[in-house]
Amino acid sequence: MFRKISLFTMSAALLLSLGLSAHAAESMVLKRIKERGSINMGHRESSVPFSYIGNDGKPQGYSVDLCMKFIDAVKAEIEMPDLKVNLVPVTSQTRIALMANGTIDLECGSTTNNLTRQKQVDYLSTTFITGTKIASKKGSGITEIEDLEGKTVALSLGTTNEKAIKRVAKANGINVKTLMVKDHPQGWLAVESGRADAYASDDVLLYGLISKSKNPDKFQVTGRFLSFDPYGIMVPQNDSLYRRIGTVTLADLMRSGEAKKIYDKWFNPGPTNINMPMSATLKTAFEIQALPH
Amino acid sequence: MNYNWDWGVLIREPYFEWLVSGFLWTISVSVAAWILAFSLGSVVGIARTTNSKLLRGIGTCYVETFRNIPLLVQMFLWYFVFPELLPEDAGMWVKRELPMPEFTTAVVCLGLYTASRVAEQVRAGIEAIGQGQRNAGLAMGLTPAQVYRYVLLPVSYRIIVPPLTSEFLTIFKNSSLALTIGVLETTAQARQIEEYTFQGFEAFTAATLLYIIVTSTVMLLMKLIEGRLRIPGMISLGAK
């Protein structure tokens, strides 16, 4: 049985790659990767555990692992097994611009797939589902956004969380002071050092920040979801051939259960003890996105 | 690369207001920091020309310290490190009770840094007058303070107008560093508009024009003033 399946996958992959190579000339992204002899992978530096700099100074994480599978498929597609991978650090403010202007060929971070951004970039399948929540010190009396009346909340510039908090606060007439920060560590530092009362971000990232802090017991993540944020790997716009390589890779990983294994490696409990078993929503999302060949 | 031009974004809600508010922050930071830099810089500059070894030493230490650390690093030291070095209550006060913490930190940092540069100009101005005038003043029975007040400073400030103008423009441009600690000034707003609308060209062009307009206006005004302030027979110090 095993043999049969692997033979089947192999031949399918072969057929697929043959079918794709016939069109390869039409993919601008593949063409530039080929000419350059390298692929530019955008990554974050502190999106734990999706894409962050490990102790060895190299990016690692859930998104990075998935991206590496995608890059393997690209290597096979253009028949360049020695393709160089250039690591390009990006931030929440630079990632879209760098994708839109062609600096990076894929972005492996914790980027929400939304319709506004799709005007500039495309996304592969959803690989994670989260939403905006609030992290604060235990005993601060903060649970919901309503409790932030007259208090200071740190927000990362250019994130969906920033927009979500401002939108909800405005709609409900809550008077929140905001402190604009560059990235997650700066936002977290604001809470830890007492400069801000809370930091608003995707709940999973907040758990990640807490798990890496010096006193994880002192902090909490609370409140209802203030936004719906499905993550996806970002790819350049208007290149369906290139994007399809990613869709196929992810569908295969989700179908075979390997995606779940990679998930467990980083989240259950994960190297930073984040301890987030796969949610039912994400499980369903994986099943739906495991498209047949 | 195809790019969708949309200059209208600059006058649309709420982006126009962002630009205006960013510009006002830039001006506020620059002017407030300049007041601090000019007063403190004058004191330090004068200290470096006095006969007191101690005062000269303090002045030199001040100038060397602030000139030899990158401004951005100083910004981080004031914002992240300084409150932690204070006793806990005072540190907490700086972080929470200080009015407009990011703005105030940026003003203090820019002001102290630029003071070291202003001090050098003031010193150069006083030294350019020469020992003769100072001695003449003292010989007439003026106290050292009076020599500064009536002889040295009136002349030296007039000859250092051009370099001080250029220092003001430097502070104006350096105010953009305040964005690293969360002050949403002109450059930060341009970036934010780019992030929200993806119209980077338009946003950055607007910011560039704002800077150029202010710089040109200041230079033009100062040219006019310089002509009136120039002391016949004395060259003014060129901007460095």
Added chain:
Amino acid sequence: MFGEFDTSVIFDNLHFLLEGMQTTLILTVIAICGGLVLGTLLALARLAPFKPLSFIAGSYVNFFRSMPLILVIFWFYFLVPHIVGRPVGGFYSVLVAFVMFEAAYYCEIMRAGIQSVRKGQIYAGQALGLTYTQNMRYVVLPQAFRNMVPILMTQAIILFQDTSLVYVVGVKDFLVSADLVANRENRILEMFTTVALVYFVICLSGSLLVRRLQRKFAQ
């Protein structure tokens, strides 16, 4: 929140920090060389007898001198790839930004240097029958460079400090490396203090050297 001042975090990450310093130095050196070449050309253009040429060079200089360096870095980082039509990495983008920006400042230094050469020298060159180019190359520029060494070095120290601004686009220079370590190890106090000290020692030594040279040239 910081606890005791812990120096071990510096030694544990020494290699990483040195790599960052290497980037800072490479950036500084290339920006100096590039800026100097472009700046000299601009200065020659500004002083050239041909009016349109000197006007263009003058506008270039005034344009860049009116802009904050951060804005210049953003411009090149985000928008140059659009113009070039192909991706330009972060490091190369800021390199271009620094060369273009510094050229404006070097141009002004060079111009002052060239103008500091006494008119008599130029007339002597002309009297000997040297062309404009020959006169510049053999008579004016060598003397101008000598007069400018101290101020060129001061500008180099300023540039060395200014490279820390690549922080805003995340190019991994000395400051960014230290910032990464600071966040990873939760040691902000130690890292930023160290960064300040390192910059201070390097820049102070530089300025002392410049002062020494100045005294030597003055003799």
